[in-house]
Amino acid sequence: MDCKFIEKASGAIADKYRLQILLALSEKGSLNNSDIQQMTGLSQPCVSHHVKTLIDSGLVNSQKEGRNQNLSLNKEGLKDLSGFLDKLT
Amino acid sequence: MDCKFIEKASGAIADKYRLQILLALSEKGSLNNSDIQQMTGLSQPCVSHHVKTLIDSGLVNSQKEGRNQNLSLNKEGLKDLSGFLDKLT
DNA sequence: TCTATATATTTAAAAGTTTGGATGTTTAGG
């Protein structure tokens, strides 16, 4: 089991804005950065940073479409983290 | 769903020493602070701080036995976090 | 009560994170 992944993924969740992004992705299926900027009220660079953190963590996928970046949940990653927690008990 | 709990609990996992403690608790069932000090090589105050973080997060239970503090996994908390992740997908 | 052991608290330094302004890069559309 990859502790580095667990650390990164749980760290990615441990922030109110990133948690808000994950919940919105879960609800809406996909979002781009300006959706997130509107939703959170954060600056564009700050959104870009949080989105990068989520992608790096393995919990979010990004797909370029022209100028836009379409984000979606990485269900594999979420299942891996949840599975790790289940195995602890 | 309690976002504050999700934030705190995932933040508690997002550290290599706390993750090591969780894994050891999973394997051994219970530990006290000096077990953790030996295991991690951290200073006593630092162990005390990490243990407090884990207890505050709701992922670890503590039970006083004389001078010792017996720690164990809070399976409820772990299940709540894992369940939250499952519901995202 | 005295001592040793287990844990907590205080404090401060070092390291890491979050944030937004300024600026850079890429691409769609005229």
Add this chain to the structure above:
DNA sequence: CCTAAACATCCAAACTTTTAAATATATAGA
């Protein structure tokens, strides 16, 4: 090619976390 829109990067300030030394508190056992 030019412009505007979407996103990334650089930078520095504010804030938070991690760490250990020093010190405090609590309890078991002589």
